[in-house]
Amino acid sequence: MRTVGLIVEYNPFHNGHAYHLRQSRAIADADAVVAVMSGHFLQRGEPALVDKWARTEMALAGGCDLVIELPVAYATQAAEWFAYGAVSLLEATGVVDAFCFGTESGKLAPLMLAAELLANEPAAFKDMLKLRLDEGSSYPGAYSDAVSAYLHRQGHLDASGFPFDQPNHTLALHYLLALKRIHGVMEPLTIAREKSQYNDEHATDASIASATAIRKQLLDSRSLQEAGAYVPFSTQAVLADRWAKRQCPVSWDNFRIALFNAILTRTPSQLADIHEITEGLEHRICNSMPQLTEATIDQLLTALKTKRYTHTKLQRALLSIMLGHSKADFTRDKLATGVQYIRVLGFTEKGKLLLRRMRKAASLPVLLSAARPPASYRYLELDTTATAIYMLGVSGANSASMYRDFRGLPIIGQSPGDSPL
Structure with a gap:
């Protein structure tokens, strides 16, 4: 069973993702798809629109056969470590033959050349x-x-x-650098993004829009109607279910109290020990807080913005404060050791066959839940904490949702052809 790997956030899964998935399967001549997907918090330092289990449902209904989680320790990082964690996880499964990523140009040769020259x-x-x-x-x-x-x-x-400065080219280069650095054997493949680019805030096509534009529509309108043309019916159904339960859309606004509490209960020296807090940013944060005319995260980000600090960098810094990510857990040496486990979020019937193969072929332990992990799995501990904090920002949070990592099992999904959605 030839298998292609994808590195995704699916925030949410939309028609462009469906196109990328189909094209990836085709150019890899693959029978199955494994996706490594970010959990509750994402690469740009933002909470996901809806929880990771809902997004796993979308992924399985959209054509993925097996979904594994990219730990928050890598999922919320800049390109280098985001890519390193994702590529090393796909390689560690032992069942992924090729991995495919979208780029603005669809050209692989310049990226391969750069990775070859810059790997060391x-x-x-x-x-x-x-x-x-x-x-x-x-x-x-x-x-x-x-x-x-x-x-x-x-x-x-x-x-x-x-x-190289275009967002998908930057990520692609780091995927290839990671592959070189771990001496991976997966075949890298790329396809050109169609009709919308990574950061496009407005839809310009009748059926394809960026996840950024779709999230903006959902958050601005507080309605599923406008986004309906840009996502598969299966995604609409998952979103509608969580919407009715008031469990989405989730944004930074849901975590205002949690973030401000985390800032206000730390001294500048304690903030300085947090990952992503560099070059005196702790003092800038503490000095900005009393100047806010409204206690909103948007206003805090505006107050902190400088030429040196991008909006994304600042979001990652604030997220690290809220999640309690210390510099000690995020040294280059610790990140370079890679993930110690493969956490399965969901699978289809075909994915179950892959999972059986993976249990034998994988170079890391395969986990179906976070129950009773070895104490040395620090990054899994960070994931379970991230889940609990995320659920505190969701309406109706309770013990079951906050500790679902320990008590829940993977989502069992159906392939698109069999799905009632």
């Missing part, structure tokens, strides 16, 4: 990166500029003009 981060490249950071560039911009400059210096003039 040559000293000259590090110097170029430091120079651009010292000039005041944000890290993503500085990194992309340094990649282009290094390729130009190495004589790869065509590749040096490649737009």
Whole structure:
């Protein structure tokens, strides 16, 4: 059974994701699809629109056969570690033959060349990166500029003009770097994004829109109606169910009290020990709080914004404060050891067959729940804490929902052809 892997957030699963899934299966000539999916908090430092089990239901109904969780320790990171965690997990399953990701261009060769040259981060490249950071560039911009400059210096003039700074190109490069660094054997594949790009805030097509645009519609209108044209019926059904239970849409506003409590109960020195708090940001946060005319997260982000700190960087910093992520848990050495387990969120009948193979082929233990894990699984502990905090921001939170990681079993889904949705 040839299998293709996808790295996803599905926030929510929409028609563009369905297209990517079908195309990935086709170009990989795959019989099955494994998705590694972020949990309750996402790469841009935001809470998911709806919980990870609802999004697992969407993924299975949309064509995935097996969904595994990307731990919050990697899911909420910048591109380097987000990619490293996701790629290493797919590789660790032992059943994924290829993995496919979307890019703005659909071109793999320039990205492969850059990954080959930069996998060990040559000293000259590090110097170029430091120079651009010292000039005041944000890290993503500085990194992309340094990649282009290094390729130009190495004589790869065509590749040096490649737009590495585009969001999907940046992620793709880090996927390939991760594959090199773990000596992975999966085949990398890419397809071009169609009709909408990663950060597009408005829909420009009749049926395809970015997840960003769809979330904006849902949050602005507080209605499922406008987003209906851009998501499969199965996604509409899952959202409608959670909407009726007042369990979505979830946004940063749901966590205002939790975040402000986490800030106000820490001193600047305690904030400085939190992951993502760098270069005196702890003082900027503490000084900004009394200046807010409204106690909203949007106003706090606006007060903290500088040229050096992107909106996403600040969201990640605030999320780390709320979740209690300490610098000690997020050192490069600890992150580089990778995930210690494979957490299964859901599967179809075909996924069950994959799961049987994975139990024999995987290089890591396969977990169906968080019950009785080894004490050394620190990142799993961070996941269960993240679930409990996320559920505190959802209407009707109770013990069962807060501790579902321990008590719940994976979602058993149906393939699209069999699904009543």
